Amino acid sequence: MLVLLVTGLVALALAAFLLARAAAGKTIAARRRRRVQHPPLAFDPGRERRAEQRARQLLRSCVNDHEWAMYRDLGFIRVDGRRLPDAAGEGGAAPYAYLIYPHKPIVAYVPRNGRLLSEYCVEFPDLTGGHTRLPASDDVLAKWMALTSDEARVIGRANMHLVGRQHDPARLRRDIWRLSEWERVGAGRLGARAA
Amino acid sequence: MKPGHGEVLLAEGDPDVRVDEELLIEEFRRQLDEGMWAAVPTERPGSGRREAQMVRDYSEIPPEAERVIFFPRASGG
Numbered sequence: 105m106l107v108l109l110v111t112g113l114v115a116l117a118l119a120a121f122l123l124a125r126a127a128a129g130k131t132i133a134a135r136r137r138r139r140v141q142h143p144p145l146a147f148d149p150g151r152e153r154r155a156e157q158r159a160r161q162l163l164r165s166c167v168n169d170h171e172w173a174m175y176r177d178l179g180f181i182r183v184d185g186r187r188l189p190d191a192a193g194e195g196g197a198a199p200y201a202y203l204i205y206p207h208k209p210i211v212a213y214v215p216r217n218g219r220l221l222s223e224y225c226v227e228f229p230d231l232t233g234g235h236t237r238l239p240a241s242d243d244v245l246a247k248w249m250a251l252t253s254d255e256a257r258v259i260g261r262a263n264m265h266l267v268g269r270q271h272d273p274a275r276l277r278r279d280i281w282r283l284s285e286w287e288r289v290g291a292g293r294l295g296a297r298a299a
Numbered sequence: 300m301k302p303g304h305g306e307v308l309l310a311e312g313d314p315d316v317r318v319d320e321e322l323l324i325e326e327f328r329r330q331l332d333e334g335m336w337a338a339v340p341t342e343r344p345g346s347g348r349r350e351a352q353m354v355r356d357y358s359e360i361p362p363e364a365e366r367v368i369f370f371p372r373a374s375g376g
Contacts, residue, residue: 155305227376236303252350
């Protein structure tokens with residue numbers, strides 16, 4: 105009887121040991137698999153530079169020449185707002201527009217008088233669980249595509265703040281002035297070319 | 300568009316060739332299942348104005364589209 109009891113206890117202990125080992129093995133295997141699936145990206149300036157160069161080419165191939173030149177010269181792109189039914193305001197200008205900056209909130213403003221309206225904080229997170237972000241020009245293109253295709257959806261998902269939370273209002277006003285000057289000079293060049 | 304890498308070619312092929320189309324459909328669904336948004340850059344005829352068209356199903360892709368761009372869905376930052 106005692107022999108049977110001891111044998112039973114040894115078998116129980118062995119089974120528990122084997123089960124624990126199997127569970128540990130699964131955990132380690134799962135951890136290894138996770139590591140293999142999502143290797144952390146070490147900072148590599150060369151890779152980041154190449155990614156940004158590809159992103160600029162992609163952006164250039166999607167937006168029109170005017171928008172590309174604006175981004176190249178000024179560092180942001182303006183997109184006219186399209187949600188209001190009377191989309192065209194005075195002189196055919198949109199009643200409101202957005203400024204798209206890389207890795208900064210989208211800014212809504214009134215082109216007619218330069219009045220700043222709000223900041224829309226939106227990001228395109230790494231869905232693989234990593235902590236990397238899109239190259240700067242890809243971030244601009246993603247905002248541009250989202251705004252021009254489904255403005256209501258992207259604005260609905262964004263966190264809205266008064267201007268000044270992440271952007272410097274003085275700098276924004278200066279950017280709007282730079283944009284108007286850039287367009288005035290560009291229009292003059294076009295006019296001279298046409299003449 | 301892939302964070303940390305930029306543009307990555309996922310699949311390419313001729314939609315008129317059945318084998319290619321199956322490959323494109325499979326990749327399209329996989330990207331949407333992973334939570335990506337899909338958009339096709341387009342140009343308005345006559346105006347020269349460019350914009351994007353969001354597509355939620357493979358059948359929504361315009362026949363003349365040369366590419367579909369996938370990017371992470373937007374969230375409040």
